[in-house]
Amino acid sequence: xxxxxxxxxxxxxxxxxxxxxxxxxxxxxxxxxxxxxxxxxxxxxxxxxxxxxxxxxxxxxxxxxxxxxxxxxxxxxxxxxxxxxxxxxxxxxxxxxxxxxxxxxxxxxxxxxxxxxxxxxxxxxxxxxxxxxxxxxxx
Amino acid sequence: xxxxxxxxxxxxxxxxxxxxxxxxxxxxxxxxxxxxxxxxxxxxxxxxxxxxxxxxxxxxxxxxxxxxxxxxxxxxxxxxxxxxxxxxxxxxxxxxxxxxxxxxxxxxxxxxxxxxxxxxxxxxxxxxxxxxxxxxxxxxxxxxxxxxxxxxxxxxxxxxxxxxxxxxxxxxxxxxxxxxxxxxxxxxxxxxxxxxxxxxxxxxxxxxxxxxxxxxxxxxxxxxxxxxxxxxxxxxxxxxxxxxxxxxxxx
Numbered sequence: 001x002x003x004x005x006x007x008x009x010x011x012x013x014x015x016x017x018x019x020x021x022x023x024x025x026x027x028x029x030x031x032x033x034x035x036x037x038x039x040x041x042x043x044x045x046x047x048x049x050x051x052x053x054x055x056x057x058x059x060x061x062x063x064x065x066x067x068x069x070x071x072x073x074x075x076x077x078x079x080x081x082x083x084x085x086x087x088x089x090x091x092x093x094x095x096x097x098x099x100x101x102x103x104x105x106x107x108x109x110x111x112x113x114x115x116x117x118x119x120x121x122x123x124x125x126x127x128x129x130x131x132x133x134x135x136x137x138x139x
Numbered sequence: 140x141x142x143x144x145x146x147x148x149x150x151x152x153x154x155x156x157x158x159x160x161x162x163x164x165x166x167x168x169x170x171x172x173x174x175x176x177x178x179x180x181x182x183x184x185x186x187x188x189x190x191x192x193x194x195x196x197x198x199x200x201x202x203x204x205x206x207x208x209x210x211x212x213x214x215x216x217x218x219x220x221x222x223x224x225x226x227x228x229x230x231x232x233x234x235x236x237x238x239x240x241x242x243x244x245x246x247x248x249x250x251x252x253x254x255x256x257x258x259x260x261x262x263x264x265x266x267x268x269x270x271x272x273x274x275x276x277x278x279x280x281x282x283x284x285x286x287x288x289x290x291x292x293x294x295x296x297x298x299x300x301x302x303x304x305x306x307x308x309x310x311x312x313x314x315x316x317x318x319x320x321x322x323x324x325x326x327x328x329x330x331x332x333x334x335x336x337x338x339x340x341x342x343x344x345x346x347x348x349x350x351x352x353x354x355x356x357x358x359x360x361x362x363x364x365x366x367x368x369x370x371x372x373x374x375x376x377x378x379x380x381x382x383x384x385x386x387x388x389x390x
Contacts, residue, residue, distance in 0.1 A: 015362035016372040017355075019207070026374060027199045029334050030255065031206075034380035035217035038148070038224075038233065045229020047145045049187065051221045052194030059333045061307075066299020067288070072266045073280045073298060 028054060143190070145223040146175075146230060149183040150206050150378065151216040151241050156181060162205060165198040166191070172205060175227055177234035179242050183209065184230060187223065194221070206378035214248040216241060217378050244383070250348050251326055253382060254375035256317060256358055258339035260306065264368050265337070269305045276301045306336065313340035313369070320361045324354045329381055339369045343381040351376070 018026070032054060040046050147165055154176045163169035170185035183205065187193065202220055209215045224230050234241065270277045279298040283291040314330045317340035322328045325344035333341060346354045355373065362371035 013359060013362070014366035014371065015359045016370070018372060018374050019376070022374060024196050024199075025334065026257075027196070027203055029331075030374065030377060031199055031203050031217075031220050031380060033219070034383065035150070035219040036383045037219050038222050043224065043229060043233045043236070045224040045226070045232060047189070047223050047225045049145055049147070049189060049221060049223045050192035052192050054194050054199075059336055059338070061300075061303040061336055063296055063299075065303060065336050066296045067292075069266060069299035069302040070283055070288075070291075070295035072262050072302075073270070074284060076263060076267055076270075 143188070144186050145189050145225060146184045146227065147187045147193070148218045148222045148224060148230065149185070149202060150209065150218050151234070151245070152181050152183060152209060152213055153242075153245055154179050154181045156209070156213045158183070159208075162208075163201060164205060165193050165201050167195070167197065169197075169201055175230045175234075177231040178238050180234045180238060180245075182218075182230050182234060183215075184224075203378075206380075207376070210252050210378035211376060214245045214251070215378050216244050216248065217380050217383050248345075248379055248382070251345050251379065252348055252351070252376035253343055253379045254325075254346055254351075254354065254358070254373060255331065255341070255343045255377065255381075256321065256361070256371060256373050257331075257341050258313060258317065258365065258369040258371045259335060260309070260337045260339050260369055261367075262337055265306070265309075266302055268368065269302050273301060273305065276305075303336065310339055313365075314342060316340060317342050317361065321354065321357055324350055324357050327382055331381070339365075345379055345382045346376075348376075 038046060147170070149164070149172070152174075156174065158172055158174050162172040164172045164185035166185065166187050170187055172183055172185050174181045175184055199220065206215055206217050224233065270280050276298060279294050279301070282294045283298060288295060310333060318328055318330065321342070321344055325346050327345040329343050331341040331343055344354065358371070358373050362369075362373075365371065
């Protein structure tokens with residue numbers, strides 16, 4: 001489903017270009033809590049529908065984050081300094097690793113039902129928390 | 140009808156838009172997307188059952204794909220995910236009541252799409268740069284290297300904290316740099332909150348499609364300049380999710 005094309009092709013482009021159909025984390029960040037708000041003040045026809053709990057990502061540095069950074073320092077030590085002159089090779093090798101880690105982190109940060117949904121695939125399990133959108137009808 | 144239904148609203152478009160044959164919406168199975176017209180405006184809607192919660196990954200994707208696909212051919216004002224009205228009359232009422240405001244917003248969005256540029260620091264390179272710049276961090280790094288976590292936990296936390304502070308400081312500068320590099324080629328731009336602790340600059344841009352090529356070239360140039368430290372991704376063309384807020388309706 002993921003469509004990712006590297007611009008320029010080959011070893012050229014530094015910019016990765018993606019259209020729709022990117023990672024779930026991208027979709028959540030792109031669409032959640034965006035767009036025109038139409039609530040009961042705008043239209044009395046608004047009805048509350050049930051939405052699965054999707055918590056917007058909040059990035060808070062924690063002790064876990066700090067320890068992970070320290071681990072990165074440990075890993076740096078095993079890369080001989082002279083290899084810094086070969087950025088392409090080092091980048092290629094470490095790139096794949098940190099992409100996977102980055103994705104894991106992002107999904108973790110989203111939390112809530114999306115995380116469950118991710119681990120549970122697309123199938124609609126019955127254990128998801130459900131939030132009833134409350135709509136104030138007065139006014 | 141046995142079950143209660145509502146109309147899920149995706150977005151608002153000019154009334155001359157025609158829905159494509161295979162447009163599929165939220166829900167399981169995906170609901171059919173139809174258009175409800177009123178005057179100069181129309182709303183993209185689907186009928187959904189009230190007893191099934193929405194918000195699965197597939198729902199979010201369907202919503203985004205429909206709006207992005209629409210934005211590629213016509214101006215569209217995204218309506219916040221999860222908005223539903225009680226029936227066709229509710230939709231036409233809404234469009235009639237706010238006709239001028241929605242129409243003005245669509246006029247402004249005509250021929251424009253959104254792009255998001257998301258930068259993330261390459262962790263190894265970034266940490267190495269911090270150690271090179273910050274003697275206190277380099278000192279702590281010496282203390283923890285090769286030592287088990289149990290005996291260097293405090294130093295590790297302090298070191299990690301210094302790195303984390305460095306990310307935050309750099310991110311601020313990077314976001315400014317990004318907005319300065321691409322902002323002049325966009326109609327409007329705005330920073331986005333980070334979604335990961337290694338996020339560098341992250342911002343959204345409303346771009347004239349006529350200038351899209353120029354904008355993408357500038358994004359490539361920015362990515363090229365920063366490639367040693369940052370992995371940059373360009374998302375788009377997207378519907379103008381972040382630029383519909385200016386037209387927030389107030390009661």
